[in-house]
Amino acid sequence: MDAHFTALWDHGHIKFWSIKTLGELLHEAGFVDIRFERVGRVPPLAKSMAAIARKP
Numbered sequence: 001m002d003a004h005f006t007a008l009w010d011h012g013h014i015k016f017w018s019i020k021t022l023g024e025l026l027h028e029a030g031f032v033d034i035r036f037e038r039v040g041r042v043p044p045l046a047k048s049m050a051a052i053a054r055k056p
Contacts, residue, residue: 019036022036022051023036026051030055030056031053031055032054032055033052033054034052034053035051035052035053036051036052037052
């Protein structure tokens, strides 16, 4: 689904972030200890996620 719903294109206002894509961007920006928590509903059907990371 990353290829279809990519958040890395320049147009539009709605972005669908996968854990893989957002994790790569956070890593490239220098963040470490990156983890994700799914929120809303049971984890496999979560509507949202929160990213937790720190920058050394």
